[in-house]
Amino acid sequence: MTTPILDFFGFDNLTRPTQAQDTELIQQLAFIPGIRDILMLRQVHALEHATVWVLSEQSSYQSTDSQLLAGFSTEQGFYLYGHLNQATLRSAVNIALQRLTGGEWNLAVHPRCGTNVSTGILLAAGLAVGFHLLLPRGPVEQMLGLGLAATMATHLAPDVGTLAQRYLTTAIPFNLAVGNIKLTQDAWGKAAYFVEVSWIDRATIN
Secondary structure, three states, rough: OOOHHHHHHOOOOOOOOOOHHHHHHHHOOOOOOOOOHHHHHHHHHHHHHHHHHHHHHHOOOOOOHOOOOOEEEEEEEEEEEOOOOOOHHHHHHHHHHHHHHHHHHHHHHHOOHHHHHHHHHOOOOOHHHHHHHHHHHHHHHHHHHHHHHHHHHHHHHHHHHHHHHHHHHOOOOOOOEEEEEEEEEEOOOOOOEEOOOEOOOOOOOO
């Protein structure tokens, strides 16, 4: 679904993602250390979101459980937390990958992503500083500025967060292949399923 900010700035008219775009970026930006890991993390992040969407849509999966799902992406794959079983998760991951690469790019964006929270905090801080500099230094005016900053950030954060996800923190996983899925622990000792992925170079267009 297109958001008002995306409509206003015309971002939906930008070049559509192509299968070889990240392979080409790696070739062009090979001088940047870790460039492939950065691009891979964006693709993994999109696959994580799409997997949560697919699980949430399944009729056999309770809506209350889907609200408890959470993920954490790395350049090797992603952790998924929640009440799951391995077979259900593997099916959801494969469906998510197929739908994403098949054109359902909206699945790469999720409203509960931490990007939205971070965007809201940055917006609120930036607006608060702006109002502090623009408004008179009186306590009433400054409190009014803080209130305006919080209100504006609350209204803008969902759209700006969606924009950040779509064009900065996620990318369509054309280069990913799903590997092993196992029950493990994350770096903090919390139980989670880890979905391993590997990178596949796509042929570039001559």
